[in-house]
Amino acid sequence: MIVSEVMTTRLVTVTPHDTLSHAANLLRQHQFHHLPVVRDASSHVPWEADQPARNSLPVLEGLLTSQDIDLAAAVGTESPGDAEHSPWEERSVAEVMHRSIIRVTPTTSVAAAAQILVEQGLNCLPVVEYVDAENMEQLSETPDFLVGLLTRSDLLVALARTLGAFEPGTELLIPLPAGDLTPLARMLLLAAGLHVKVQSLIVAPPRDSAPRVATVRLGTINPGPLLVRLQEANISYKFADFQPESDSHAS
Amino acid sequence: MLHEHTRSRTRLIFDQSELAYDFGAEHPLQSRRLVALMDLLETCGLWKHNDDQKQLPLRAATVEELSLVHTADYIAAVQRLSALQEPATGEDERQDLASKYGFDEGDTPALPGVHEVSARIAGGTMVALSAVIGLPEGGGLSENDRPLHVFHPAGGLHHALADRASGFCVYNDIAVAIAHVLRSSEAKVLYIDFDAHHGDGVQRSFYDEPRVMTISLHESGRYLFPGTGDVLELGEGLGRGYSVNVPLEPFTQDDSYIETMNAILPPLVTSFAPDVLISQHGCDTHAWDPLTHLSLTMRGIQAQMKLAHQLAHTYCQGRWVAVGGGGYDLYRVVPRAWGMLWAEISGQPVPEKLPEAWVQRWKPAWLAMEEQEEATQQALRKAASSVNFPTTFQDRPEDFPASPRRWTITHTNRRTIALVRHLLVPPTVRKAFPSNQRLSPMAGIFDLLHLRGSQTPSRSKSLETPAGLLLLRDFCPPSLVERLRADSGLHTFARFPEREHQLLLSIARSPDCALTLAHTPAGDIVGEVTLAPGDDWWEGFENVYEVTTEVSANWRGMGIARHLLAFALELDALEDMILFAMGLSWHWDTEGLKISVHHYRELISRLFASQDFVEHATTEPDISMEPGNILLVRVGKNVNQHIVNRFFNRLQSASDLSRL
Numbered sequence: 042m043i044v045s046e047v048m049t050t051r052l053v054t055v056t057p058h059d060t061l062s063h064a065a066n067l068l069r070q071h072q073f074h075h076l077p078v079v080r081d082a083s084s085h086v087p088w089e090a091d092q093p094a095r096n097s098l099p100v101l102e103g104l105l106t107s108q109d110i111d112l113a114a115a116v117g118t119e120s121p122g123d124a125e126h127s128p129w130e131e132r133s134v135a136e137v138m139h140r141s142i143i144r145v146t147p148t149t150s151v152a153a154a155a156q157i158l159v160e161q162g163l164n165c166l167p168v169v170e171y172v173d174a175e176n177m178e179q180l181s182e183t184p185d186f187l188v189g190l191l192t193r194s195d196l197l198v199a200l201a202r203t204l205g206a207f208e209p210g211t212e213l214l215i216p217l218p219a220g221d222l223t224p225l226a227r228m229l230l231l232a233a234g235l236h237v238k239v240q241s242l243i244v245a246p247p248r249d250s251a252p253r254v255a256t257v258r259l260g261t262i263n264p265g266p267l268l269v270r271l272q273e274a275n276i277s278y279k280f281a282d283f284q285p286e287s288d289s290h291a292s
Numbered sequence: 293m294l295h296e297h298t299r300s301r302t303r304l305i306f307d308q309s310e311l312a313y314d315f316g317a318e319h320p321l322q323s324r325r326l327v328a329l330m331d332l333l334e335t336c337g338l339w340k341h342n343d344d345q346k347q348l349p350l351r352a353a354t355v356e357e358l359s360l361v362h363t364a365d366y367i368a369a370v371q372r373l374s375a376l377q378e379p380a381t382g383e384d385e386r387q388d389l390a391s392k393y394g395f396d397e398g399d400t401p402a403l404p405g406v407h408e409v410s411a412r413i414a415g416g417t418m419v420a421l422s423a424v425i426g427l428p429e430g431g432g433l434s435e436n437d438r439p440l441h442v443f444h445p446a447g448g449l450h451h452a453l454a455d456r457a458s459g460f461c462v463y464n465d466i467a468v469a470i471a472h473v474l475r476s477s478e479a480k481v482l483y484i485d486f487d488a489h490h491g492d493g494v495q496r497s498f499y500d501e502p503r504v505m506t507i508s509l510h511e512s513g514r515y516l517f518p519g520t521g522d523v524l525e526l527g528e529g530l531g532r533g534y535s536v537n538v539p540l541e542p543f544t545q546d547d548s549y550i551e552t553m554n555a556i557l558p559p560l561v562t563s564f565a566p567d568v569l570i571s572q573h574g575c576d577t578h579a580w581d582p583l584t585h586l587s588l589t590m591r592g593i594q595a596q597m598k599l600a601h602q603l604a605h606t607y608c609q610g611r612w613v614a615v616g617g618g619g620y621d622l623y624r625v626v627p628r629a630w631g632m633l634w635a636e637i638s639g640q641p642v643p644e645k646l647p648e649a650w651v652q653r654w655k656p657a658w659l660a661m662e663e664q665e666e667a668t669q670q671a672l673r674k675a676a677s678s679v680n681f682p683t684t685f686q687d688r689p690e691d692f693p694a695s696p697r698r699w700t701i702t703h704t705n706r707r708t709i710a711l712v713r714h715l716l717v718p719p720t721v722r723k724a725f726p727s728n729q730r731l732s733p734m735a736g737i738f739d740l741l742h743l744r745g746s747q748t749p750s751r752s753k754s755l756e757t758p759a760g761l762l763l764l765r766d767f768c769p770p771s772l773v774e775r776l777r778a779d780s781g782l783h784t785f786a787r788f789p790e791r792e793h794q795l796l797l798s799i800a801r802s803p804d805c806a807l808t809l810a811h812t813p814a815g816d817i818v819g820e821v822t823l824a825p826g827d828d829w830w831e832g833f834e835n836v837y838e839v840t841t842e843v844s845a846n847w848r849g850m851g852i853a854r855h856l857l858a859f860a861l862e863l864d865a866l867e868d869m870i871l872f873a874m875g876l877s878w879h880w881d882t883e884g885l886k887i888s889v890h891h892y893r894e895l896i897s898r899l900f901a902s903q904d905f906v907e908h909a910t911t912e913p914d915i916s917m918e919p920g921n922i923l924l925v926r927v928g929k930n931v932n933q934h935i936v937n938r939f940f941n942r943l944q945s946a947s948d949l950s951r952l
Contacts, residue, residue, distance in 0.1 A: 209451065209458050209492060209518030236397045261399050262451070262459035262489065262517040263320050265582050268671035281515045281542035281585045281673065 044154050045147035047199040048168050048189035054079045057102055057135035061110055064134055068107050075165040077187055078103040078138045098186040101169055103138035113137050144169045147188055151199065154191055166191045205241030205258035213264065214279035215255040217244065224276045225255045231270045237261050254279075301440040302638040303348040303423070304339055305416045306330060310350075310446040312409040315401055320583060321460045325622040326445055328654050332627040335647040338640055346638075348423060348431060348442060350416035353468055358414060360471035361464055361497050363455040367407075369393045370462060374407035394456035402457075410449075410462040417447040417465035417570075417615055418472050424611040425568055427476050440610040441601075441637045445630050448572045448617030450491040451518065459489065459517060466570060466615060467497035470504055473568070482566035482608070483507065484557070486596045487574025487617045488584035490521030490537065494572075500531040505564045509553065511577075511586050512539040523711050532917070533878050536560060536716055538708060541701040542585035543674075545694065546592035548702040549577075553599055555709045559717045559725040561603050562795065565787035569608045571600045574617030575629035579692055580679075582668040583620050587695065589687040593629050597636045612637075621665070623658040628685050642685050655681040710828040715914060718879050720785045720840045723805050723824050724798035753859055755810070757850045762818065764859045766808040770800040776809070779816040781845030784881055796820060808860035810843075810852055819843040819852050821860040826872070829912060833939065835865075835931065839873045841899075845884050854902050861903055867928035870939055873900055874912075877920035889920040900924040910943040 054077050055064050064076055079099035113129045113136075145154050145166050154166060169185035201207065215225050225244070232239060238260035247253045259267070264280065271278050306326070314323035333339040339346055358367050369389045376386050386402070389395075395402040420442035423430025433439070450466055451459030470481050483498075485491035485508040498504040513519040527535035538556060540549065573596065579587040597614070604612035614633060619626040628646070635642045658681055679691045695701065713722055750767040765772065773796050778789035786792045799805045799822055810819035819842065826836040839861075843853045861871070875896045877889045885892065897907055905924035915921045923943070927936055 206519070209453075209520070211517040212515045212519060238396065238398075258519070260396075263399060263583055264517075265320070265668035265671060269667045272667075272671050281511075 042151040042199070042203075043147065044145055044149045044151060044168055044191055045189070047151060047195050048147070048191045049195055050189045052077060052187070052190060054099060054187075055105065055134050056080065057133060057138065059134045060130060061113055061132050061134065061137065062130035064105055065107075065110050065130075068110070074107045075190065075192065076105045077101060077167055077190060078105055078134055079187055080184075098170070098188060100184040101144070101167055101187040103135075103140045104142045104165070104167060105134055105138045106165075109137045109139070142167060144185060145191065146170060151196070155196055158191075158193060158196070164193050203241060204243070204256075208240045208258070208260060209262075210240050210258045210260050211262065211264045212280075213257045213259060215257060216277055216279065217253040217255055220253050225257075227274060228257070228267075228271060228276055228278070231274065231276075232259065232267055235267055235270070237264075237267055301438070303346060303439040303442050304634060304638075305348050305350050305420055305442060305444040306446065307350050307412065307416065309409065309412055310416065312403075312405060313413060313446065315403070315460070319401075320620040322622055323446075324657065325619065325626040326616075328623055328657070329445060329627040329630050331653065332631045332646070332650050333634060335650045336631065336643050338631065338635055338638070348419060348439065350412060350419050350444075352408065352411040353415035353418055353463070353465075354411075357418065357472060358411060358463055358468060360475065361454060361467040362452075366393055366455045370402075370407045370410070370457075373402040374405055376404070394453070394458050400457040400460055400462065406462055410465075413446050413449065414463045414465040414468045416444045417613070418469040420444045420447070420613045420615075421469040421473055421568065421570055422476075424613055425473060425477055425479055427473070429472065429476075441604070441612045441614070443614045443630075443634055443637050445616040447615030448487070448574060450485060450487060450494050450572055450574075450617060451489070452493045453496060458493065460618075461493065464493045464497065466491075466494050466572060469613075470494070470498065470570065474501070474503055479567035480504070480565070482561060482564060482569045482603075484569065484571040484600060484603075485509065485574075485617075486577065486593075486600075487572055488576040488581065488586045489516065489574070489618060490518055490539075491572060492518045492520050495520075495525070495535050495537075498531065499527055499535055500529040502530045502534050504531075505534045505536065505560070505566065507536040507538070507557065507560060509538045509540065509549075509556075511542055511544070511584050514539075515542070516584060523708060523715065526715065526917075533716055534564070536712065538712055540586065540708070541704050543587050543695050543697065544701055544705060545579075545587050545692070545698065546589055546595070548698075548705045549586075549588055549592045550595045551702075552705050552709055553596065555725075556712055556717075557599060557603065559713065559721045561607050562725070562786055562791060563718050563721045565791065566608055568611040568613070569600065569604045570613045570615065571597075572615050572617045573597065573630065573633055574619055575625055576618035576620055578619075578621060578625045578629070579674065580621040580625055580669075581619070582665055582672065583618070585672060585674060587674070587692070589689070589692050590628060590632065590685065591687065591689075594632055594636075594642075594686075597633050601636055622661075623654045624682055627654070628682065632685055644686075645684055646682065651681060651683060714827055714829055718785050718876070719827075719838060719874065720799070720822060720842070721795060722827060723802060723822060723840075724795045726802050726804060751859075751862075755852070755855050757847075757852060759847060759850060761813055762810045762852065763813065764808065764810050764856060766806065766860055766862075768800050768807045768809050770797060773797045773800045773807070773809070773817075776811050776815045776817050779812075779818045779844040779846060781847065782817060782820075782842065783845075784842050784879060793817070799824075806860075808856060810856050817844075818847040819856050821856055823860065823871075830942065833870070833935070833942075835869045835928075835935070836939065837869055837871050839871050839900075841873075845881065848885070853899050857899065857903055865928075867930045869928045870931055870936070871905070871926040871928075873905065873924045874915060875922040875924070876914055877918050893920055893922050897922060897924065900926075908940075908943055911945060912943065 053067055053071055057078055080102050145168055147168055168189040168191055170188055215228055240260045241258040243256045311323040315321050355367055373389055376382055390402050419430055423439050423442055426438055447465045449461035452461035452464035473479055481504045483506045488511050490510045490513055491508040495506045510521050513521045521537045521539050523537055525535055525537050526532055575593055576584050577586040577588045604610055632642050753764045755762045755764055778793040780789055782789050782792050786795050800807045804824050806823040808821040809817050811817045821841045823837055823839055826838050830836045880892045882889055882892050905926045908923050908925050910923045915923045
């Protein structure tokens with residue numbers, strides 16, 4: 042899975058010259074926590090004609106978070122009479138935004154992006170496309186074209202989708218003792234034979250000393266026939282076991 | 293409770309054409325279960341096919357009506373699939389459409405004519421609901437002939453989604469009927485789903501709609517289809533708080549099921565105050581059902597219909613539509629369950645025995661599939677049912693041994709009850725319907741609140757207001773509340789003053805609650821303050837009490853709330869207690885007052901500030917759910933510092949919902 046499959050592409054942006062009050066309004070209005078800062082439209086870098094789409098992409102300048110605004114507001118109230126500082130509402134985005142931010146590209150793997158978010162304690166990564174340096178001779182800097190934003194909620198949605206949470210289905214667990222995949226493979230063959238759809242299939246690396254288990258989400262309201270076949274074939278499975286739900290929550 | 297006139301005003305919708313909704317002999321859903329049901333009704337004399345007074349003709353829902361719920365491309369696809377007769381013609385197109393729109397050979401095959409029969413079933417439920425409300429689509433019967441209750445056994449296809457067939461359901465007849473009512477009237481609709489599977493299609497159709505409350509009791513989606521139906525699916529936007537889900541443990545039996553139903557449905561329905569009830573009676577909750585793990589018997593199933601019937605009469609002036617749904621023990625369970633349902637609806641006694649002739653006709657059908665059913669039961673890990681074909685309407689208790697895990701199951705279900713009540717039932721209503729799990733402390737609430745032994749057990753005080761004299765009274769006894777009535781502007785919690793009055797009466801009767809009222813000398817209650825121990829979220833604290841208050845819309849802006857609150861809190865034990873009040877924006881009458889949520893929040897905050905309440909941030913799930921919500925706390929001066937610290941820790945505790 043790569044970033045372009047899960048990122049947000051409909052973006053609300055600000056320019057460096059916008060005021061913080063404008064940015065704060067946008068954050069509140071859309072209930073976001075991050076705003077990408079882009080160079081304003083007039084200064085767009087001209088780009089090659091055979092890639093017309095690139096032409097309209099905004100150039101990323103930085104990132105503004107709701108925290109930055111809170112901080113600016115807090116500092117503003119501490120020194121109200123200070124002539125150096127204008128009231129925080131009137132200060133520009135450029136003054137407080139982050140310029141050197143970690144970026145990823147659309148083809149970065151989701152796993153790598155998730156690792157960056159966790160390790161760096163970030164909530165959001167801008168997704169950019171870099172431009173071929175040879176074509177940039179006339180420019181002093183190479184611009185990053187903003188194509189999307191990857192937030193923690195995008196990852197959560199991706200996780201839920203992968204788990205099959207958005208599709209109606211039945212969940213079945215197939216224990217894989219000693220990591221042997223044979224029971225799973227046989228189960229899948231039986232499911233295919235019965236035209237039972239598999240919506241999601243996860244075999245996660247075992248944690249601690251827990252035995253390996255395949256979690257299979259079946260697109261059916263009627264798992265009975267498959268379960269009967271599993272039993273006949275001596276494939277063990279877990280389906281509404283005798284353990285109460287709460288015990289599994291606690292772990 | 294049934295009256296003679298309701299007996300003549302009940303109808304059943306059944307049309308031979310509905311039997312075409314049948315997925316074949318290898319499939320769990322077969323329309324022969326309806327044939328067996330109708331045969332049972334006739335044989336018992338509960339219904340006659342030639343009695344026009346007992347039935348209602350149906351018509352197919354139009355494409356326009358179906359599109360109230362379903363997307364145009366989905367309806368077009370169903371029509372196309374319905375018309376494609378032979379696989380030879382357009383096999384590719386068929387496969388494409390089928391897989392895109394949720395049809396498959398296993399669950400929901402696209403049969404020839406599937407559009408027509410599904411549209412008829414949707415039309416049937418729509419006619420039923422329109423009829424009890426009095427809309428022209430219900431057959432245009434006169435006021436006197438209008439049915440009070442209608443039963444449509446072929447309906448109940450609650451899994452169908454806006455753009456996809458799912459779980460044996462093609463068109464969502466319930467959602468179409470409700471959407472039609474929303475469009476054509478002002479009615480508020482209550483939907484109760486008793487099927488063992490979550491009513492996901494109906495919930496999704498009205499997830500943001502505060503005029504429809506959907507309540508689904510089902511087996512937990514941890515394993516079972518469709519996987520949704522967690523308590524935390526509460527609705528979104530304006531509809532938050534109007535989607536209710538009660539996931540039950542697999543293998544739940546009658547007692548725990550009935551306890552859950554009784555603890556949750558009446559308070560929710562009181563606070564919602566619907567105009568009409570539509571209930572789905574999927575009987576796949578039965579212990580013999582081959583698709584689910586719930587383990588009810590006819591006793592639990594009968595309790596569902598009796599409660600629905602009672603709720604319809606108490607809250608909806610009797611307007612009630614019941615539909616069928618799941619139920620895959622086709623001959624042993626479905627005919628008995630829905631036969632009983634029709635008897636309940638039409639006010640006829642349920643015969644004890646199943647007619648011998650009927651058993652002779654249908655037992656062979658069960659025998660033919662018994663072996664297969666047995667294997668499935670085992671594969672589902674349900675207790676083997678070494679039982680024969682039933683001969684009575686009720687089940688024999690000895691055929692259903694108590695589950696060895698009964699205690700754990702009951703306990704887990706109780707935590708679910710507590711969570712649902714905590715999140716979805718307004719505090720005032722909750723107090724009127726005390727759950728029987730937490731008994732009151734050893735002493736009466738008055739003694740607890742007057743540790744130093746006040747002389748007067750119930751004080752009175754008069755208050756001059758611009759609109760006249762008011763009398764304030766604390767610790768109101770039930771007899772006083774009985775003699776008073778609610779002012780017309782007192783309706784925040786139960787919508788109608790009469791019901792609000794009932795609510796106050798129940799609060800007065802509860803040994804756990806202290807009720808303070810403001811009323812006119814003529815006996816109109818214009819304001820109330822209640823004081824009661826915090827609910828389960830605050831478990832472990834003895835001196836934490838919740839305060840709620842309301843003043844009639846006709847008496848606002850005169851400072852009554854402030855006086856009443858001050859009066860109610862003149863307690864000996866005040867400084868030994870931690871009091872809190874929760875302001876939940878979805879209960880606020882911002883419309884009536886024509887002010888914003890923000891402004892209302894300010895008002896509440898200032899009102900309680902007058903009694904030294906301070907706003908506190910908290911992770912308590914109800915409060916943190918909406919930025920407008922507010923928690924106000926007053927910590928008494930004499931409260932042990934250790935307890936205060938523990939209380940504030942609880943406010944900020946990780947919102948571990950499973951703790952409940």
